[in-house]
Amino acid sequence: MQFLWSTLTVRNMEESLAFYQEVVGLKLMNRMKNGVDTELAFLGDGETQVELLYHPTKETADPIGKGISLGFATNNLDQMLSFVQERGLGVEGPFSPNPMIKFFYVTDPNGLKIQFVERH
Structure with a gap:
């Protein structure tokens, strides 16, 4: 079995994209909208990726485990x-x-x- 990606539900897509591209150095591979209430972005370089998931109709993202x-x-x-x-x-x-x-x-x-x- 191959690990593909980690999905992170984010509060602000632009802010999160900037962090993962500018600070972490991940390359944006794909960004798309899935209807009117979901946006996805895949970042990475190689086999393992990070997926950012944004729901603009939700107030905030679910809390991430500490x-x-x-x-x-x-x-x-x-x-x-x-x-x-x-x-x-x-x-x-x-x-x-x-x-x-x-x-x-x-x-x-x-x-x-x-x-x-x-x-x-």
């Missing part, structure tokens, strides 16, 4: 840390539980924790 995070690899954690701090994003970390890995978290516009990871 124990869930999405992890993305970076080649230079210090550079990525500076990049997100320049954008005014709050940072949790960095952490290095062992010499082989360093990471930190930011929160996306919908309250989901995003982890940036550098492996050695």
